[in-house]
Amino acid sequence: KITVIPTGVDVEYFKPNPEPAAPHSLVFTGSMDWLPNEDAIFYFVKEILPLIRQQVPGISLCVVGRKPSPRLQQLAATETNIKLTGWVEDIRPFMARGSICIVPLRIGGGTRLKIFEAMAMAKPVVSTSIGSEGLPVRDSEHLLLADDPSKFADAVITLLRDSERRTRIGLAARQLVEQNYSWAQVANRLAANLDDVVTKSNLQNSLVAVTAR
Structure with missing residues (x-):
C-alpha cells in the first residue's frame, strides 16, 4: 500500500497582509538558477507581457529569487x-505588494510550493496547467489557469480590472490551504498513516506469534 502525503505550507508564516497591493503589479517567486523558473520568465516577458501592456501600459513585474542569470539580468x-x-x-x-502572483511555467518539476505560499497569503494566482500540476485546485475558484499567451494575458488583465474577483479567488485559495494543506493538517495525515502502519504491523506480528505456538 502506498499513501501520498501532500505538500504543506506554513499558514501562520504565509498569511494575508492587510496592506493594499501596489496597483498593476505582478510578482513571481522562485530560485532563478532553476531552468524551469528562468524559462517561465523569458516566456512571460517575451510572449505574454507585451499583450498585457497593450491594455495595461503601467504593468510592473517583480521577480523574487536567488541567482538570476546574466541572461536574465540583461533581459x-x-x-x-x-x-x-x-x-x-x-x-x-x-508577495504582499503584488496584485497577482504569476506562475507561467512550461517545464514540469518541483513541488509547486510557490502556489501554496501565494494562496496562503490570499493572493490571486494566474498559472499554466504545468505550473499547478499535481495541486488540488479548481480553475476560476482557487486560481486562474491559462496555457497560451493570449489566454494568460487575458486572465491577468481580467483580474487587474476586477478587485472583487481578485479578493474572492484569494480568499477561496486561503481557505483551501488553511483547511487542508497547512503544516498541522499535513502532519496529522502523516501521523495517522504512521499509526496505521504500526498498528497493522503489530497485529501481523501478534498473528504470527499465535500461529507459531
Whole structure:
C-alpha cells in the first residue's frame, strides 16, 4: 500500500497582509538558477507581457529569487518596469505588494510550493496547467489557469480590472490551504498513516506469534 502525503505550507508564516497591493503589479517567486523558473520568465516577458501592456501600459513585474542569470539580468535591463531582487531574506513583503502572483511555467518539476505560499497569503494566482500540476485546485475558484499567451494575458488583465474577483479567488485559495494543506493538517495525515502502519504491523506480528505456538 502506498499513501501520498501532500505538500504543506506554513499558514501562520504565509498569511494575508492587510496592506493594499501596489496597483498593476505582478510578482513571481522562485530560485532563478532553476531552468524551469528562468524559462517561465523569458516566456512571460517575451510572449505574454507585451499583450498585457497593450491594455495595461503601467504593468510592473517583480521577480523574487536567488541567482538570476546574466541572461536574465540583461533581459530585465532592456525592459521597463521589471525588477530582479536576487536573494531576499523574506519573500512575503514582495508577495504582499503584488496584485497577482504569476506562475507561467512550461517545464514540469518541483513541488509547486510557490502556489501554496501565494494562496496562503490570499493572493490571486494566474498559472499554466504545468505550473499547478499535481495541486488540488479548481480553475476560476482557487486560481486562474491559462496555457497560451493570449489566454494568460487575458486572465491577468481580467483580474487587474476586477478587485472583487481578485479578493474572492484569494480568499477561496486561503481557505483551501488553511483547511487542508497547512503544516498541522499535513502532519496529522502523516501521523495517522504512521499509526496505521504500526498498528497493522503489530497485529501481523501478534498473528504470527499465535500461529507459531
